[in-house]
Amino acid sequence: MGALIPGGGALSMAMAAMDKTMGAKAMAEVIQSTDRLVESAKTGGFTVTKEGADPIIKVLEKFMEEVKELRAQLAIDFDQEPKLGEHDYGKRVALHMWEAANDERSPRAALTKLSKILERSRIALLIASDQYQEQEESARDIFRKMGE
DSSP, X not given: OTTHHHHOHHHHHHHHHXXXXXXXXXXXXXXXXXXXXXXXXHTTSOOOOHHHHHHHHHHHHHHHHHHHXXXXXXXXXXXSOOOOOSSHHHHHHHHHHHHHHHSTTSHHHHHHHHHHHHHHHHHHHHHHTTOHHHXXXXXXXXXXXXXX
């Protein structure tokens, strides 16, 4: 991933693609939908058998782990400006690239939102399949970590 930074082209293309497919507004709507899904499950608005929920929960947890790994890699790649020289132009480009990699439309921001969507979907399925009590403490820990 770090090799993509100097050229910037791949990063720009990825950001443009994410903005077109899942812009900030679309991501916010999906997060709201997952919140409604959790509330619906809490009030009995939908139920699912443990056998039906478990494979989906397993896939969600796999994706959550992959997103966590991607977020860690992006933290390594984008926590500091790329080294593009000590001249004024290099410094300005490095700052611009760092800002683009860390703003609300960045892959990092999208992955943070995706983490919330996956976790809330997982919680909704746990509640709907009556497995939530077993997992409630685990969910609290995850939400605490999301806030960090």
